[in-house]
Amino acid sequence: MERSLYERLGGIDSITAVVEDFRDRVAADDRINKKFARTDLVRLRKMLIDQVCEATGGPCKYSGRSMKAAHEGMEVTSGEFDALVQDLVATFDHFKVGQKEQGEVLAVLGPLKTDIVELDSSQVGTPLPAAYQAAPALAR
Template identity: 50%
Template sequence: MKKSLMLIALCVGLAQPALASTATATTLYDKLGGKESIRAVMDDFVSRVAADPRIGDQFRNTNAIRLSALLTEQVCEATGGPCKYAGQDMKSAHAGMTITKAHFNALVEVLIASMQAKGVPFALQTDVLALLAPMHRDVITVK
């Protein structure tokens, strides 16, 4: 039940990332293991999301390699890494798509499964989700 409540809070942007200890100036990017570790999660995520019966159809015509690379850049930059995201803003990227809150929540569930599969500790998972959660405003196109 707690996991469901956390997921809902993150999806509507209510949760905040944990504060980094002042004793360690390590970025979330570093804690995640850097770009290669993020890429491993994103590769897994893209595979899982394409196969997910709830949302896979929306990724049918997507170039999986390019999507994984863009997601890696986006997460790398958002977590304090050296990358610069070169993709579209979320509103433009999802314009014309029929994305509901249920679709978004399914996507978050798949991302959590990918992070778990790649050994990302729970506390870091919540930090990543908290960074990405505000995007729901631009991704959900059907209210």
């Protein structure tokens, strides 16, 4: 049988490196970084690592909010969703992740779009609504 996607990505160390590079690209991307104005980035890093690890067949357990709850009231546009996917592909290319593995990760993430995008618009760089409730910071 084929190895799990988790193993083919290189396991937890590779996924951690991917998430950190991706987080830095998002932070530098004016098309989407306003949405993270009140986000606890330590929590986000952990949640993304656990989510990708679990979704690809690794030994982690995601403990964060559902994709619908986490992005509710954030007013993410489809243009912003696409911008985030472009940043992720740039990260994959940077680490020379194979086209097959990239496609498999994007196939897992694609269906989440309907839970995340609230505005069918190509606009990018839109602000985080004041009413948005950010997740509590992780205890540290």
